[in-house]
Amino acid sequence: MAQNSELKRAFQAFRREIEYCSYCPKLCRFACPVAQIEHSETVTPTGKMTLLRLVRDRVLPFDADSADVFYRCTGCLISRTYCEHRIEVMPVLEAARAEAVARGVAPARAMQALETWQKQGNPFGEDLSAIVRNHVPEKYLDGSAEVLLFPGCTALHYHPANLEAIVRVLEALHVDFRVLHQGRICCGNPIHTLGHRETFATHSRELMARLAGWKTIVSPCPTCVYYLKEVYARTGLKPAGEVLHISEYVAARLSELSVREPVEKKIIYHDPCHLGRYLGVYDPPRLILEKATGQQPLEFYEHREAGTCCGGGGGVPLTHPQTARAIGQNKMQDFARSGAELLATACPMCQRMLDRSGREQGAVVEDVIALLAQSLGPQG
Structure with a gap:
């Protein structure tokens, strides 16, 4: 050919x-x-x-x-x-x-993914706006503010409760923020990484138009942050404001938070690939865990730049699910040998993959912001 x-x-x-x-x-x-x-x-x-x-x-x-x-x-x-x-x-x-x-x-599943994505503008083909409205107070949905929270499709689909934890922490910091809840709440990675370039190009232009004017954009998804900061820039698109992972934004203001109920568990931290090797963000999640627990988190033998993968990236869970799951199981075997009681991470896909792989051994996988919110105690 x-x-x-x-x-x-x-x-x-x-x-x-x-x-x-x-x-x-x-x-x-x-x-x-x-x-x-x-x-x-x-x-x-x-x-x-x-x-x-x-x-x-x-x-x-x-x-x-x-x-x-x-x-x-x-x-x-x-x-x-x-x-x-x-x-x-x-x-x-x-x-x-x-x-x-x-x-x-x-692969057939890579081709079919576009049809699913086009239904609602996300890889799950569901109404993500409804999920946001169910987990976020109405006062944070419309109008302008200093900070825009970009939830991302993976976080909303698999871990909507984490959104409540983020709101809890931002409220404790007295942040003036709003949550993106209309239109396509997806950075476009699921279609871009599978090869659907034309659809991604159209989506990225539309999304950038919607994000124009925001001073600061934060997201719990490292992949979303990477795409908004780096991938879009390659095509001449980039938000006017600063784009940060939620752990970066919160870690810079930890001194403003008072921990009332420290999380009393031995926690080990998993470095997400996009947050670590792609964005170079290693310390903020660890600082958050130290704040929430009063002690530094345990480390895997291979961590930071050498940290191992959860199996959730590159569309592999869709095109080759058995391989993706086995990669996650390898990581959870490392967790079982670590002596930790809980595994924490800062990526919704990592949390999904590791939680699913660790269920058989009763492992608990949590998001770092969720743990921080827990440590703040009841609101009020």
Whole structure:
């Protein structure tokens, strides 16, 4: 099959990444969470990039079999931690996924995801506005304010109670805020990472228009923060105001909060990939946990930039759910050996994946802001 101009541009743009990875001695091989689970050289970062080179050189066809490999990546960025050249694999794979969608050879679930997303503007096809209205006092829904809370689709779908905790903390800080509750409450990552570029481009322009004028935007979802700050900027779109993860915003004002009921449990913290390796935010969640408990959280052996993945990124839970779940189970096995009583994280997808994987062993997974809200005691 002939290569179209868009694919040629992608190969040219990522020529360094493809060449370096193809001939690398696989220094990142041991760290890739997908390769650890699937025991396949093909799905290592080196294997994926070698496959792309072979497609580029027309040694192999760009068909459904090759496209499937490009969807076996969580985008965790752990390979960059151990890469001498700091190569980022996911942007290359996302370009390949966009081509797979254009050719109609992407995995069936990746193709069907667009139809679901278009129903309500989120990957769950549900009315997220109703969820916001059910968990947020009406006074925080309309009008202007200094801060806009962008909940994100994953947080609303899986952990709506966390939204109440965020409101509780912002109220305790006397923040003038409102919560986005109308239209599409999604950053667009679910369709972008699966390869639906045209729909994402339209959505991103519409969302930026709705976010114009806000001085500060905060979100509990690291992926939303990364997209609003970094991914949109690549296409010339960027909010006029500052975009922060909720842990960054709250950690800067911890001295204003009084803890009445410290959380008396041994807590270990899981670094979300987007919050840590993508955004470089490591200390704020830990400071919040220290405030809520009175002690520093325990650490996994592999943490901060070397922290392991929950399995929830890159669309893998949709296209390859068994692999995604097994990655999460690996993390929860580490938790079982840690001696901690509770696992805390600062990402709704991480909380979802780890909570689901840890249910069999009775593990408890909580959000850091929810724990902070709990430590503040009853309101009033």
